Amino acid sequence: MQKKEVNQQVFFCVSSFLCESIGAQVAEHAPGLTDLICLWEKNPAAKVSNAYQKKVLHLLNQLKLIAKEVKGSTGYKLCCRNEICALLKRFRTPALFLTLNPSDFHHPLVGILGGLLPEAWQAMSLYERSVFVANNPAATAQFFHVMMTCFLQIIVQHGSDSPGLFGHSETYYG
Template sequence: MFPWLFPFGLGGFGNKHIRTKIHTPTHTRHLLLYADRLIQTDEYFAFVAFNQAQIRKSAGGGYLLTERHNFDNIAEQIMDIDRDALDRLISRGVDVRYVTPQDDAECACFELLSHLDYVAGHVDGSLASRKYMRNELKSLIMSEGMPLFFVMFAPVDFKHPLCIYLCGQPLNLDVADPMLPSSKARMRMIAENPVACARFHDFMVRTFISEVLCSRSDKPGLFGHTGAYYGTVE
C-alpha cells in the first residue's frame, strides 16, 4: 500500500521490520507529522488511513459484542426480527424526527438496534457515536445544569500566519505582522495540506479552552468560572 510513499515496502502499516511495536493510531500520527510533509499532502493517505481506522474499530466492536454474555440472545433476535415492524418504523421515521415503538414487535426492533449500536458506537463519525455524544451531553446537563453559553467559532485558516507556517511556508512568527504569500497561494496551501489545517484548528480550540475559559485554573475566564464544558467538531 502506498508504494510512492514507502519505497521497498518499508515504513508502512503492519511492517514486520519495525523493531518496536507501535499502535496503529500512533503510527498514523507519526507519519502525518513527518518533516518533509510528503504524507500530509498526499491525496489518498488521510482518507485511506481514516477508513482503515473505522474498519478496525468496527471489527473490534463486533468482537466485543460476540464476547458479551447475551450474544446468543442477540443472534436469535436478529433471526426472529419482524420485518414488517421494521418497515413501519422506517416509514414513520421519514415523516417525523422522533419515533416511538407502538407494539411489542417494534419494541423488539428498538432493543435490537440498541445492541447493534454497541458495534457502531466504537466507530468515529457513525450515527451511534453521535448518539453517545448526545447522551454524554445530557448527562452533563443533568449533573451541572443547563449551559449558560453556546460558543461556535471557525478560525480563518488561510489568513492566520500560524496555519500558513504549519503548511511549510517559512515565516517569522516573532513579529506581529509577518509577510504572507498572496491570497491565492495561501488558499492553495490550505487545500493541499489538510493536516496543517487540523493542527491549527486543534491548537486554536485548546488555546480557547485554556486561556479564554480557564477551565483548569482557579482564576475566572472571560465568561467567569468554568464549571464544565463540552465541545464537538463538525
C-alpha cells in the same frame, strides 16, 4: 484514516435473545455471505437476485452495526449526544453556548505548521491558501487544536482558580 478506524472500531450487536439463533444462521449461510461480498465488491449498487440472497440480506439486516468510535458515524453522533445529556444532568443547563470557527485561510500559523515561512503565506492568494489548507489536513488540524487549546486556557481559563472572561468555568464540551 477513517477506513482504518472502521476496520478497527466497528462491531456487530445483536439482541441477547436472538444471539444463538443468529449465530447459527450466520454459520449456516457463510457461503451466501461470501457471495454477497463478491457481488457488492463488483458493483456496490447491485441488488439481490434470488430468494437465497434475500434470506442472507435479511439476516444481515438483523445485525446492528455499532461504530461509536468512528468520527462522523451515527453511533459516534449518538455517543456525543449522550455525553452532552450527561453533562446537562450533572451540571445543569449551560449559561453560555459558544461556537468557534478559527479562520484557517487567513491565519499564518497554518502555513507555519505546514512548513511555509510567514512571508510565503502572506504572498499567497486566498485561492492558493485554500488549496494549501486542503492539501495539508494535518497542519490544519494542528492549527485548530492550538487555537481551541489557547482559547480554553486564555479566554475561558478552564481549570484555573481565577475566572476567565466569562467567569468561572465548571466544564466545557468540545
